[in-house]
Amino acid sequence: MKEKVELIKSSLDTDLDNIDNINTLNEVKAKYLGKKGMITELTSNMKELSIDERKEIGRISNELRTEVTNKLNSIQKELEEKAINEKLSNEKIDITLPATKLKVGTPNILEKVTEELEELLMSMGYDVVEGPEVEKDLYNFELLNLPKGHPARDAQDTFYIEGDTLLLRSQTSPVQIRTMLANEEKEPVRIICPGKTYRRDDDDATHSHQFSQMEGLLVDKNISLADLKGTFDVIAKKMFGETSKTRFRPSFYPFTEPSVEMDISCFNCGGDGCHICKGTGWITIGGAGVVHYNVLDNCGYDSNIYSGFAFGFGIERIAMLKYGITDIRTFYINDLRQNVNFDRKEA
Numbered sequence: 388m389k390e391k392v393e394l395i396k397s398s399l400d401t402d403l404d405n406i407d408n409i410n411t412l413n414e415v416k417a418k419y420l421g422k423k424g425m426i427t428e429l430t431s432n433m434k435e436l437s438i439d440e441r442k443e444i445g446r447i448s449n450e451l452r453t454e455v456t457n458k459l460n461s462i463q464k465e466l467e468e469k470a471i472n473e474k475l476s477n478e479k480i481d482i483t484l485p486a487t488k489l490k491v492g493t494p495n496i497l498e499k500v501t502e503e504l505e506e507l508l509m510s511m512g513y514d515v516v517e518g519p520e521v522e523k524d525l526y527n528f529e530l531l532n533l534p535k536g537h538p539a540r541d542a543q544d545t546f547y548i549e550g551d552t553l554l555l556r557s558q559t560s561p562v563q564i565r566t567m568l569a570n571e572e573k574e575p576v577r578i579i580c581p582g583k584t585y586r587r588d589d590d591d592a593t594h595s596h597q598f599s600q601m602e603g604l605l606v607d608k609n610i611s612l613a614d615l616k617g618t619f620d621v622i623a624k625k626m627f628g629e630t631s632k633t634r635f636r637p638s639f640y641p642f643t644e645p646s647v648e649m650d651i652s653c654f655n656c657g658g659d660g661c662h663i664c665k666g667t668g669w670i671t672i673g674g675a676g677v678v679h680y681n682v683l684d685n686c687g688y689d690s691n692i693y694s695g696f697a698f699g700f701g702i703e704r705i706a707m708l709k710y711g712i713t714d715i716r717t718f719y720i721n722d723l724r725q726n727v728n729f730d731r732k733e734a
């Protein structure tokens with residue numbers, strides 16, 4: 388028996404020294420502590436021994452078992468720590484790398500549509516010009532060929548601020564006047580003017596006392612309605628898709644002659660007629676025309692030399708059509724979700 392114990396002790400030391408991973412650890416565990424392990428076997432033929440011998444063997448084997456178990460546990464702990472440290476050093480995070488920036492918020496839909504129009508028209512050579520929202524009656528109406536008492540003023544029910552001279556602009560067209568007056572050399576003009584406008588409308592699904600427009604003005608020599616048509620074609624295709632068609636319908640604005648309504652073919656039904664185009668196949672997205680000679684002359688541009696075209700889009704209207712928004716108040720209720728993931732709804 389003693390020999391067996393010595394054998395165990397001597398082989399144990401080398402076996403423990405040779406453990407270098409979990410597999411070899413398990414092998415050693417089985418070799419000594421397993422069902423047929425060397426320590427277990429010490430007590431396998433106890434029946435044949437005397438009581439004293441049994442006690443002695445029992446004590447020795449228990450001591451050995453505890454000793455081996457403790458050693459194996461501590462080796463196991465070392466191995467696990469080593470593995471974790473290796474993992475940590477291999478997976479080191481480089482904290483000097485700049486973090487990915489998270490976008491906070493989304494652009495407002497009206498802002499997005501305005502920017503899209505701006506980018507397109509700027510690529511065609513237009514400058515973006517802004518004007519004041521508190522405007523003179525002179526620029527908002529009179530120099531645009533709408534003298535006091537002109538019936539067409541009624542169509543733009545206006546907020547007046549001081550008597551009949553100062554108002555909240557009812558359209559972005561006064562920026563045309565400001566730009567032409569300010570151009571001392573009377574050089575050609577090519578501008579777009581986005582901005583807020585105001586009318587004394589009751590707010591409902593399609594009207595708001597405050598809304599946004601984008602004005603366009605091109606003045607040069609030999610400009611005709613054909614140039615406007617070409618420009619409008621490009622805008623329609625960019626904003627509503629390559630298959631968009633355009634048409635002009637006769638209309639009236641005091642500052643243009645002739646005046647037109649600008650229609651695009653319905654992007655929803657392609658022109659067959661549906662609820663979006665109210666069965667007509669066409670959708671109106673703005674007014675336009677050839678700049679009235681009175682307007683050019685009012686601003687010091689000789690209408691015998693110069694001609695031009697002008698147009699005005701309602702930004703909300705374009706955004707509503709493009710994104711399937713049915714209520715204009717959606718833009719103003721401050722609900723961030725309204726601006727997230729707006730896809731054009733296929734109706």
Ligand code: DAH
Nearest residue numbers: 558643674675676697698699
């Ligand atoms: N200012 C017009 C409106 O608010 C829109 C408009 C029509 C602008 C024709 C223009 C134009 O420049 O030529 O209803």
